[in-house]
Amino acid sequence: MELKQFIKEEGSRLGFLKTGVAAAEYDPVHHDKLLNWIKNRYHASMGYLERETRKRFDPRIHLPDASSVIVCGHNYYTDPTNDPESGYVSIYARGEDYRIVLEEKLKELCGRIANKYGKFNFRIFVDTSPISEKTLAVKAGLGFIGRNSLVIIPKFKINGSIYKGSFHFLGVIVTDLRLEPDEPVKGTCGKCRRCIDSCPTGAILEDCTIDAIKCISYHTTSNRGEIPEDIAAKMNNIVIGCDICQLTCPYNNKPVETSDTRFIAKDFLSKFDIGAFLNMTEQQFNRQFRDTVLYDKGFEKIRAHALIVSRNIGR
Ligand code: SF4
Numbered sequence: 001m002e003l004k005q006f007i008k009e010e011g012s013r014l015g016f017l018k019t020g021v022a023a024a025e026y027d028p029v030h031h032d033k034l035l036n037w038i039k040n041r042y043h044a045s046m047g048y049l050e051r052e053t054r055k056r057f058d059p060r061i062h063l064p065d066a067s068s069v070i071v072c073g074h075n076y077y078t079d080p081t082n083d084p085e086s087g088y089v090s091i092y093a094r095g096e097d098y099r100i101v102l103e104e105k106l107k108e109l110c111g112r113i114a115n116k117y118g119k120f121n122f123r124i125f126v127d128t129s130p131i132s133e134k135t136l137a138v139k140a141g142l143g144f145i146g147r148n149s150l151v152i153i154p155k156f157k158i159n160g161s162i163y164k165g166s167f168h169f170l171g172v173i174v175t176d177l178r179l180e181p182d183e184p185v186k187g188t189c190g191k192c193r194r195c196i197d198s199c200p201t202g203a204i205l206e207d208c209t210i211d212a213i214k215c216i217s218y219h220t221t222s223n224r225g226e227i228p229e230d231i232a233a234k235m236n237n238i239v240i241g242c243d244i245c246q247l248t249c250p251y252n253n254k255p256v257e258t259s260d261t262r263f264i265a266k267d268f269l270s271k272f273d274i275g276a277f278l279n280m281t282e283q284q285f286n287r288q289f290r291d292t293v294l295y296d297k298g299f300e301k302i303r304a305h306a307l308i309v310s311r312n313i314g315r
């Protein structure tokens, strides 16, 4: 079997929705776009984005003999229950920490390739090192970038069901394997502006990027400082993430549940009990949240969000 076909089939066996290939070459267009975004200070306190910007768009800096980039998308959708009397945890954060799960699967994929075709060089990325997973996903034919800045997979048939939407994680393998790149897929938001109209803070810009200073998801995941009062007031019951601009997107109107049980929502995250959390000690938090994304944010940060939610919803 041809190597690329083998990679796609094994990717699918491991539970990935879609696996594509991009050439490992410099992408000046998206690099310029990032520089422009930074110039406008839309990156808020994420100063790390200013450093080594080219690295995000040139896979060969990570692996000098790189020839191809394998990009894998993994569905994480589970029922987005939102009890207004509880805290809201973004869907992506309700199961086990995706970085660990995806890295494990990508390592397994590389192991299967090596078993069949022999040793090769590779590096795996899952939100851990500076590389632009989103623009590589577009180049690898997974989807297009919607106005909400996320990679949207247009209608796609997999194992007898239809998938479309943006509820997927992205994982990347930069490798010296020589693979034929896939064609980018056609897709567009058309005249739709639902995400822009539904964003409670007006954070979505006209060029399919986000003004992080206004984005609730940025403030609850990446802002290490205090959340400004105007944003806190609009968080409603959000503890981490946001999801509003995804849930209103028509591409997400018929979501398919994830097949990986590790992404199934944990009860204490799909209904985040604010009162119980505020009575919790750091040791209890460490025990209960250890394998989740919230653990990485730390007890004090999640507690600060829980206090905001407590004030917003009166609990
Ligand atoms: S995540 Fe929330 S705040 Fe951020 S752009 Fe989307 S809807 Fe707006």
Ligand code: SF4
Binding pocket: 146, 147, 148, 149, 188, 189, 192, 193, 194, 195, 196, 245, 248, 249, 250, 251
């Ligand atoms: S809500 Fe509409 S405009 Fe926004 S990303 Fe989805 S399709 Fe595009």
